[in-house]
Amino acid sequence: MCFYGETTPSRNLSRYIRSVEYILKCYRDQQIKKPLIVNTLGWNEGLGVHIIVDLIHMIQPSIIIQLRCEYNYNNFPILTHEYLSHTPGWLYNTDRSLTIKSNQFQEQNLLVIDSDVPTKHKTEFKAAHMRELSLLAYLNQNLKIGWKLFHVEPYAIDFNQVAVHDCQSCGSYSQILYALNASVVGLCEADLTKVDKRLENGLRLFKETPIFNCVGLGIVRAIDIKKKCLYIICPIPQEKLLNVNLLVKGAIHLPDTMYLEYEKSEETLEMPYIGYLPKSLGSKALVVRNKMPRKQYLNNKS
Numbered sequence: 001m002c003f004y005g006e007t008t009p010s011r012n013l014s015r016y017i018r019s020v021e022y023i024l025k026c027y028r029d030q031q032i033k034k035p036l037i038v039n040t041l042g043w044n045e046g047l048g049v050h051i052i053v054d055l056i057h058m059i060q061p062s063i064i065i066q067l068r069c070e071y072n073y074n075n076f077p078i079l080t081h082e083y084l085s086h087t088p089g090w091l092y093n094t095d096r097s098l099t100i101k102s103n104q105f106q107e108q109n110l111l112v113i114d115s116d117v118p119t120k121h122k123t124e125f126k127a128a129h130m131r132e133l134s135l136l137a138y139l140n141q142n143l144k145i146g147w148k149l150f151h152v153e154p155y156a157i158d159f160n161q162v163a164v165h166d167c168q169s170c171g172s173y174s175q176i177l178y179a180l181n182a183s184v185v186g187l188c189e190a191d192l193t194k195v196d197k198r199l200e201n202g203l204r205l206f207k208e209t210p211i212f213n214c215v216g217l218g219i220v221r222a223i224d225i226k227k228k229c230l231y232i233i234c235p236i237p238q239e240k241l242l243n244v245n246l247l248v249k250g251a252i253h254l255p256d257t258m259y260l261e262y263e264k265s266e267e268t269l270e271m272p273y274i275g276y277l278p279k280s281l282g283s284k285a286l287v288v289r290n291k292m293p294r295k296q297y298l299n300n301k302s
Helices: 013-028 047-059 081-086 127-139 176-180 256-260 295-301
Strands: 063-068 109-114 155-158 163-166 184-189 213-224 229-233 246-249
Touching (some): 013 047, 047 081, 127 213, 163 176, 213 246
Parallel strands (some): 063 109, 163 246
Antiparallel strands (some): 184 213
């Protein structure tokens, strides 16, 4: 497993493809070969076509099962060998003037199946809600009955034993500890000889998001500047953390309820990182309407 750090491939499509390449290499390096089943995205337009072409050229599957629904705008084109050979990907088969030769790109068995699942089925949970539920289920899997996540004793990691990276950073390192504190991070095993910078406090930094083995996710519970130590909460056994030496912060955030639902005491009158906005005009986020351009955009376009 590796840590991509984003919630959609469109944020960094090249890194997404390279991450899949890394996982595929790990699979092929296994001594015991097992069947490989790849569940692809349902993104069938624009970059989604580049992704599916890249994945098929990269993985070279023997069988392609293509599910189709009743509405054509939700379906991929039929993924025939000819279509895949002539359609450019993102990193694979990028030259539009050339067609991959048959001896370089093997033909697959294509099975096109009409799905019986109703397309108009709706759920009250959006993608962001499902991510939050999955994250909470993962982080709380080993909790005792009646415990909350922050009752768990954290692991302590010295600054000089770990490298860090923020996928959302624009290259500024001065605020890296503020970004890491109270955030979800990928716990990775990295080659620290490839770090780009070392701070005075001992922390090592990667400028670009590295692709290394990730053993799981954790939360930076606290950072002690005086002791130069980070405190990590995670559901992973200690023996699997022995080689973890890289913390990568991505676009995955803790649900708001984890900040708001806490036990008040004399020592903790207010929760850090929390502010309360008064209810006023403009205090809430704008409603996203992907299919309806805003008036400002229409006026500027004219």
